[in-house]
Amino acid sequence: MSDNDTHTSAVRLDGVTKVYGEGSAAVHALRGVNVAMAKGSFTALMGPSGSGKSTLLHCAAGLDTPTSGRVLLGRTDLSSLNEKRLTELRRERAGFVFQAFNLIPALDVLGNVTLPLRLAGKRPDRTWLSEIIDRVGLRERVHHRPSQLSGGQQQRVAIARALVARPDVLFADEPTGALDSRTAADVMRLIREVVDDVGQTVIMVTHDPVVASYADTVLILADGRVVERMPAGDAEAIARRMISAEVA
DSSP states (O other), X not given: OOTHHHHHEEEEEEEEEEEESOGGGOEEEEEEEXXXXXXXXXXXXXXXXXXXXXXXXXXXXXXXXXXXXXXXXXXXEGGGOXXXXXXXXXXXXXXXXXXXXXOOTTSOHHHHHHHHHHHTTOOOOHHHHHHHHHHTTOGGGTTOOGGGSOHHHHHHHHHHHHHTTOOSEEEEEXXXXXXXXXXXXXXXXXXXXXXXXXXXXXXXXXXXXXXXXXXXXXXXXXXXXXXXXXXXXXXXXXXXXXXXXXXX
């Protein structure tokens, strides 16, 4: 991996190893992972249970610390930051979408979307906020609370909340896991749109080949290593590769 990759990569992992526990109880979640995700790209992380895909996502996002190796968000080496700076980086440069929507029941759509900015003591960019609300299709629902929304609408609120601070990278961990297939397709089309129209970088963990097919690239993990990098777009090809990874 050349130094030039640092300038074009949104996220880069160099020799990242993650070990949980010690001695005979040690679990090697990641084993010397080297990978770069380009700015404006959409990468899906897949693999059998225990393959390391969620650990890779968490290390890339600064939610977990590698045992060895380094993670760069743009040109920032996360290992050089203390916990306070890491918290600030996650708030300012990373957006998060999870399977659970994690919305505040007492707040309406607008309140939930702008919550990260208010916690950071910042005012929203009104033009960008309006664009996000329109893009996620919730213009008529801005004063509704989560209990008044469908699951798909709640996930759209979560996506808008993740985008409001214009993050360098949107990290998504099983974002369609709680949704039916039709609603999941709507959410994935929305994520694909923000990649294509806004140039948003997205890194997503999923177990679903159909969901992964919306990405540009699929990284297949097994036993803590990236064993294949393949173009997305063909759910059947992704499913066949996943099956071979599981039985290997």
